[in-house]
Amino acid sequence: MGARLRLVTDRTTAPAPPPPEPLLGEEPGPGAARCLTLYAKLTAGVSVVTAAGAGGPLGMTVSAVTSLSARPPLLLVCLRDGSRTLTAVRAHRAFAVHLLREEQQDLATRFASPTTPAAERFAGTELRHVLGVPVLAGALAWSVCLTEDVRRYGDHHLVVGRIAAVHVGGGRPLLWHDRRFRSLTERFPDGPG
Numbered sequence: 001m002g003a004r005l006r007l008v009t010d011r012t013t014a015p016a017p018p019p020p021e022p023l024l025g026e027e028p029g030p031g032a033a034r035c036l037t038l039y040a041k042l043t044a045g046v047s048v049v050t051a052a053g054a055g056g057p058l059g060m061t062v063s064a065v066t067s068l069s070a071r072p073p074l075l076l077v078c079l080r081d082g083s084r085t086l087t088a089v090r091a092h093r094a095f096a097v098h099l100l101r102e103e104q105q106d107l108a109t110r111f112a113s114p115t116t117p118a119a120e121r122f123a124g125t126e127l128r129h130v131l132g133v134p135v136l137a138g139a140l141a142w143s144v145c146l147t148e149d150v151r152r153y154g155d156h157h158l159v160v161g162r163i164a165a166v167h168v169g170g171g172r173p174l175l176w177h178d179r180r181f182r183s184l185t186e187r188f189p190d191g192p193g
């Protein structure tokens with residue numbers, strides 16, 4: 001009798017089955033603003049990515065540049081959704097990456113300004129074309145890439161380029177850290193953590 005009662009009780013209080021594991025994309029995260037404070041702590045070289053646009057050369061400042069592969073030689077750049085340069089990179093299937101020298105902060109600022117038209121960004125800078133792509137003179141190093149793959153991730157596009165031409169010059173790199181331009185020789189105190 002006792003055993004039968006226990007059986008009934010067990011059935012009514014049985015725990016509900018566990019909820020399914022959340023997919024990665026649905027997991028509540030710390031939020032974009034918090035993540036941006038983390039991204040600011042990444043230290044990167046500053047580059048300008050250029051491409052041939054329908055109405056002339058286009059270009060933008062980019063810190064998200066990474067070497068991806070040596071065999072075959074591949075570079076990776078991340079370009080924001082809606083960027084004019086990205087449109088040209090896709091349409092022309094080629095682009096150039098210029099690693100800037102520490103003296104080229106003005107150039108980096110100009111190529112990042114959303115209100116500066118393309119023609120003004122290039123004004124006063126010596127330009128030539130390699131494989132149909134506009135190449136700026138005076139960079140620390142540059143490469144011309146053939147667009148291998150463009151894939152959207154969130155609000156940016158991951159662009160993979162196969163390196164078709166390379167030039168390595170001299171000088172020291174311009175860096176970007178904590179939302180400021182830096183150079184290798186600079187010393188600065190730790191910010192609030």
Ligand SMILES: Cc1cc2nc3c(=O)[nH]c(=O)nc-3n(C[C@H](O)[C@H](O)[C@H](O)COP(=O)(O)O)c2cc1C
Binds near residue numbers: 046061064078112
């Ligand atoms: C130091 C620095 C680094 C930047 N890095 C990137 C980047 O990696 N990817 C990106 O899409 N925009 C980056 N930007 C912002 C672009 O340069 C900016 O949005 C530019 O106006 C885009 O130009 P476009 O729309 O004419 O192509 C960066 C800006 C600065 C100042």
